[in-house]
Amino acid sequence: xxxxxxxxxxxxxxxxxxxxxxxxxxxxxxxxxxxxxxxxxxxxxxxxxxxxxxxxxxxxxxxxxxxxxxxxxxxxxxxxxxxxxxxxxxxxxxxxxxxxxxxxxxxxxxxxxxxxxxxxxxxxxxxxxxxxxxxxxxxxxxxxxxxxxxxxxxxxxxxxxxxxxxxxxxxxxxxxxxxxxxxxxxxxxxxxxxxxxxxxxxxxxxxxxxxxxxxxxxx
Amino acid sequence: xxxxxxxxxxxxxxxxxxxxxxxxxxxxxxxxxxxxxxxxxxxxxxxxxxxxxxxxxxxxxxxxxxxxxxxxxxxxxxxxxxxxxxxxxxxxxxxxxxxxxxxxxxxxxxxxxxxxxxxxxxxxxxxxxxxxxxxxxxx
Numbered sequence: 092x093x094x095x096x097x098x099x100x101x102x103x104x105x106x107x108x109x110x111x112x113x114x115x116x117x118x119x120x121x122x123x124x125x126x127x128x129x130x131x132x133x134x135x136x137x138x139x140x141x142x143x144x145x146x147x148x149x150x151x152x153x154x155x156x157x158x159x160x161x162x163x164x165x166x167x168x169x170x171x172x173x174x175x176x177x178x179x180x181x182x183x184x185x186x187x188x189x190x191x192x193x194x195x196x197x198x199x200x201x202x203x204x205x206x207x208x209x210x211x212x213x214x215x216x217x218x219x220x221x222x223x224x225x226x227x228x229x230x231x232x233x234x235x236x237x238x239x240x241x242x243x244x245x246x247x248x249x250x251x252x253x254x255x256x257x258x259x260x261x262x263x264x265x266x267x268x269x270x271x272x273x274x275x276x277x278x279x280x281x282x283x284x285x286x287x288x289x290x291x292x293x294x295x296x297x298x299x300x301x302x303x304x305x306x307x308x309x310x
Numbered sequence: 311x312x313x314x315x316x317x318x319x320x321x322x323x324x325x326x327x328x329x330x331x332x333x334x335x336x337x338x339x340x341x342x343x344x345x346x347x348x349x350x351x352x353x354x355x356x357x358x359x360x361x362x363x364x365x366x367x368x369x370x371x372x373x374x375x376x377x378x379x380x381x382x383x384x385x386x387x388x389x390x391x392x393x394x395x396x397x398x399x400x401x402x403x404x405x406x407x408x409x410x411x412x413x414x415x416x417x418x419x420x421x422x423x424x425x426x427x428x429x430x431x432x433x434x435x436x437x438x439x440x441x442x443x444x445x446x447x448x449x
Binding site for chain 1: 332334335337340341343344347348351354355357358359361362364367368371372374375378379382383385386387388392393395396399400402403404406407410411414415418
C-alpha cells in the first residue's frame with residue numbers, strides 16, 4: 092500500500108500510449124474526458140428533472156395522489172442496493188490502485204450482481220404498474236386520479252427508464268472490465284479505465300439519489 | 311477537520327506524481343462514507359414523513375439528496391484526492407443546472423399559473439384547441 096513502491100516491477104511502457112509523456116498525463120487526460128462526459132450527462136438529466144419540476148408545478152395534486160401507486164419500500168430497497176454497489180465499485184477501484192487483483196475482480200462481480208438486483212426490483216415495479224393499466228402518455232388506462240396522471244407516470248417511466256438504461260449500459264461495461272481484470276490487465280499503473288467506469292457507476296447512483304425522493308416520497 | 315484530512319490524504323501520495331501513482335484513500339473512509347449514506351437514506355424517508363407543507367417538503371428532500379450526492383462525489387468519486395480541475399467541471403455543471411432550473415421556474419412563475427385549477431384549465435383549453443386545428447386540417 093505504500094505509494095513509493097506500489098509501481099515497482101510494473102513496466103510503464105507497456106501501458107503508455109505514444110502521444111503521452113508519462114502515465115500521470117495519460118491518466119489525467121482520460122479522467123478529464125470522463126468528467127466532461129459526466130458533466131454532459133448531468134445536463135442531459137437536468138432536462139428530464141426540469142420536466143418533472145414543471146409538471147409538479149402544474150399538477151401538484153396529481154403528484155400527491157399518483158405517487159401512492161409507487162411502492163416507496165421498493166424504492167428505498169433499490170436505493171440501498173445502488174449505494175452498496177457504489178461501495179463495492181469504490182473498493183474495486185481501490186483494489187486496482189493497490190495491485191490487489193483479487194479484491195478488484197471480486198468487487199466488480201459484486202457490483203454487477205447488485206446492478207442485476209436493482210433491475211429485477213425495477214422489473215417487478217414495472218410489471219405491477221402494467222397490470223394496473225398504468226402506462227406512459229396516451230396509453231394510460233390506469234386508475235382515475237385527479238388532474239393528469241398520464242403526465243406523472245409518463246415522467247416516471249421516462250426518468251426511471253433513462254436511469255435504467257444507464258444501469259444496463261453500466262452492467263455491460265462492468266462485465267467487460269471484470270473479464271479484463273480476471274486476465275490481470277489492471278494494476279497501480281494501468282487503472283484509469285477502472286476508475287472511469289467507477290465514476291460512471293457513481294453518477295448512476297447519484298442520479299438515483301435524487302430520483303428516489305422526488306418520485307417515491309412526494310408529500 | 312476536513313481540511314486537515316485532505317492535507318493528510320494528499321501528503322501520503324504526494325511523493326511521486328510523474329509515474330501516475332494513484333491517490334489511495336484509507337479503507338476505513340469507504341465504510342464510514344457508506345454508513346453515513348445509509349443513515350441519510352433513512353433521513354430521506356424520515357423527512358417525507360414529517361408532514362411538512364409541499365414546498366418545504368420538496369426543498370428538504372432535495373437538500374438531503376444534495377448532501378448525499380456531495381458525499382458520493384467527494385469520497386467515492388475521489389474528488390478529495392484528485393486534481394481540483396475535475397471539481398471545477400462538476401461545480402460549473404451544477405451551476406449551469408441551477409441556472410437552467412432557476413430561470414425556467416421563474417419564467418413559469420411569472421405567467422400566473424399559480425393554482426392547479428388555472429393551470430389545468432389552461433392545458434385543457436390548449437389541448438382542445440390543438441384537437442380542433444387537427445380536425446380542421448386532416449392529413
